Every structure is written in structure tokens, then in C-alpha cells.
Amino acid sequence: AQSVTQLGSHVSVSEGALVLLRCNYSSSVPPYLFWYVQYPNQGLQLLLKYTSAATLVKGINGFEAEFKKSETSFHLTKPSAHMSDAAEYFCAVSDMDSNYQLIWGAGTKLIIKP
């Protein structure tokens, strides 16, 4: 069965520092992978998605993620954190076995220190 593991329920970085949010997945068939962001009191919105094209995917707000099949990972990065990046980030996977329903990670809350 598919699953998604996000390492760290909370990640704290200083403004201007590198952001790294980790996501590992399990899937027996080629997956689609997603990162969504949730700002306080709002719904989720798509940051980026991997659908078997380029392994390095660029998203909105300067975020990018790299699909590494050998490590079953899809970590999210941003070179320089901004205060406005404070939010909760969710990784999700879908594939043929899940009938393309999204399987969600538990989320990582990103805290930006001034």
C-alpha cells in the first residue's frame, strides 16, 4: 500500500537560510508526487507536482523538489527562506494502485525565525 512519510512535524529555519522539508514515499508503481502548502485558516494550494517528466520540479514562490527514485524521496527545498513562507506543507502521492487518489503525509509546519 502507498504511504507518505514527512520527517519532522515542525521545522524551524532563520530568515534567509535554506529550507529543506523531507518527504519519502512508498509506491510499487511509478508515482505522481505533489507538495501542497496551507497558510493559516485556509485550504491547501498546490506548490508543485512531479508527473514523470523532469526529476527536478520547480514550483511557485521559489520552491523546488527533486524526485529520487533510488531513495524514494521527493524533498522540498528553497534556497532562502522568507517570513511569508511560514505555513504547513504537505507531501502527497498518487498512482495507479490507489486509483490515483491522493495519499497524504502528516504535514510539516515551517517556522521562520527573524
Next chain:
Amino acid sequence: NAGVTQTPKFRVLKTGQSMTLLCAQDMNHEYMYWYRQDPGMGLRLIHYSVGEGTTAKGEVPDGYNVSRLKKQNFLLGLESAAPSQTSVYFCASTHWNSPLHFGNGTRLTVT
């Protein structure tokens, strides 16, 4: 363009009461979903619909019912609310193989 609209935004129920949450989308999407979000558990799918008049169970359907009588609306019902149903409920819609569009959520407390 409103996108996905959920009503109400907040609700407090007593155990055993019933209520209906409404989700409306104006993007002509075929697929609609109801999720619940609980701390540390991500999103869990309650029910979903792949078209008008069709519904299917998700990961955590017990205690909930849904209806999709019109393409643009997806209703989530709680017949007899329980404290375990205290949560934030999100509706989402999409076309096939497209990103989900989420509403802003309904915060439900059952006392």
C-alpha cells in the same frame, strides 16, 4: 471566480445532533472530495464523487453520508455527531489528472 466555497465556516454541535456541510464549486469540475484534517494526521478522505449522482467511500467514511445531486454541489452529512468528529473539514474539486482546488474549511466542534 469564487472557486470552492464551503458553508458554514464554523459550527458547534452537541453529541447526537445532525448537520449538513455544503460545498459548492463553480469550475465545472467532475471530481469532488471531502477530507477531514486532524493534527499530526494529514488529510484523510471521507467520501468522494466522480460525477453527478455518484459517490464513493474514502478512507474514513463511518458516521458520514454524502450526496451529489448537482454537479456543482457536494453535501456532507453527519446524522448523529460524536466528539470524535471534531475536526476541520475540507472540500476539494478537480478535473481528471489536475491539481485539487480546496475550500477554506469548516471547523466543527462536537461537545
